[in-house]
Amino acid sequence: MQSSKKRVALVTGANRGIGFAVASLLARKGLTVIIGARDEKNGLDAQKRMSGNGRDVHFTLLDVADPTSIIAAIGRIDGLFGRLDVLVNNAGILIDSETGILELSLGLLQNTLKTNTFGPLLLSQGCVPLMQKHDYGRIVNISSTLGSLTEIVNPDSPYHDQHSPAYRLSKTMLNAITALLAKELHGTNILVNSVCPGWVRTDLGGPRAPLLPEQAAETPVWLATLPDDGPTGGFFREHQPIPW
Numbered sequence: 010m011q012s013s014k015k016r017v018a019l020v021t022g023a024n025r026g027i028g029f030a031v032a033s034l035l036a037r038k039g040l041t042v043i044i045g046a047r048d049e050k051n052g053l054d055a056q057k058r059m060s061g062n063g064r065d066v067h068f069t070l071l072d073v074a075d076p077t078s079i080i081a082a083i084g085r086i087d088g089l090f091g092r093l094d095v096l097v098n099n100a101g102i103l104i105d106s107e108t109g110i111l112e113l114s115l116g117l118l119q120n121t122l123k124t125n126t127f128g129p130l131l132l133s134q135g136c137v138p139l140m141q142k143h144d145y146g147r148i149v150n151i152s153s154t155l156g157s158l159t160e161i162v163n164p165d166s167p168y169h170d171q172h173s174p175a176y177r178l179s180k181t182m183l184n185a186i187t188a189l190l191a192k193e194l195h196g197t198n199i200l201v202n203s204v205c206p207g208w209v210r211t212d213l214g215g216p217r218a219p220l221l222p223e224q225a226a227e228t229p230v231w232l233a234t235l236p237d238d239g240p241t242g243g244f245f246r247e248h249q250p251i252p253w
C-alpha cells in the first residue's frame with residue numbers, strides 16, 4: 010500500500026471526453042488520479058496520454074453498470090492506496106435521443122439508469138467509508154441541465170423540445186441522490202454536489218457543441234477540490250448554483 014498523504018481521486022469514464030479532461034486537470038493540480046475505464050486498452054492508453062511531467066496517474070478497470078466491477082475496483086483502490094478522497098461520477102450514456110416518453114421501453118430506461126444513476130449510487134456507498142477514514146471527501150456527480158425539473162416544466166426552456174426521457178430521468182434521479190447523500194453526510198467533511206458541464210464537444214455532446222472538454226472540466230474540478238467550508242448539496246454550472 011502507498012503511504013503517501015497525497016489526495017487520491019477516482020474519475021469514472023475517464024478514458025475520453027469530459028472525464029479525461031477532469032482527470033487530467035486533477036493530475037495537473039497534484040492529486041493522485043485513478044482513471045476508471047471499462048476497457049483495459051482504452052484505460053491504459055489514457056493513462057499513458059495523461060502521465061508525464063511528474064503526474065501520478067493510475068488506471069483501474071471499472072464498468073459502472075456492473076456492481077461486481079464496482080466492488081472489485083473499490084477493493085483494489087483500498088488495497089493500493091488505503092484512501093480515496095475524491096470521487097467524480099462522470100461515466101454516462103445517452104441512448105434515447107429520438108425517443109419520446111410514450112415510446113420509452115423499460116429496457117432502455119433500465120440500461121440508462123444502470124450506468125448514469127445506479128453506478129454513481131453504488132460507487133458513493135462504497136467510497137464514503139474510505140473518505141470517512143480520513144475525514145475528507147468530495148463527491149462530484151456529473152449531471153445535466155436536462156435533468157432539472159425546473160427546465161422540464163418550463164415551456165420556454167431552450168431544452169423544451171429535447172426528448173431523451175431515459176437520460177433526463179437518470180440525471181433527475183442522480184440529482185436527488187446528490188441531495189440525499191449531502192443531507193446524510195451533513196456536518197462531516199464530505200461534500201457532495203451535482204454539476205452540469207454545459208454543452209460539450211464530445212461523442213455524447215456532438216460536434217456542434219460550443220465547449221471543449223477542457224473548458225467543461227473547470228467547474229467539476231472546482232467542486233472536486235472545494236475547501237472544507239465549500240458548498241454541499243448543490244447543483245452548479247459555470248461555478249454558479251442552478252435550480253434542481
Ligand SMILES: NC(=O)c1ccc[n+]([C@@H]2O[C@H](COP(=O)([O-])OP(=O)(O)OC[C@H]3O[C@@H](n4cnc5c(N)ncnc54)[C@H](OP(=O)(O)O)[C@@H]3O)[C@@H](O)[C@H]2O)c1
Nearest residue numbers: 022026027072073074099100101153208209211212213214
Ligand atoms: N457532452 C455534453 O454536452 C454533456 C452535457 C451534460 C452532461 N454531460 C455528462 O458528462 C458526462 C461525460 O460525458 P461525455 O460528453 O464526456 O461523454 P463521452 O465522450 O461519450 O464519454 C463517456 C465516457 O463514459 C464512459 N462510460 C460509459 N458507460 C460506461 C460504463 N458502463 N462504465 C464505465 N465507463 C462508461 C465511456 O467509456 P467507453 O469509452 O468505454 O465507452 C466514456 O469514457 C456524462 O455523465 C454526461 O451525461 C455531458
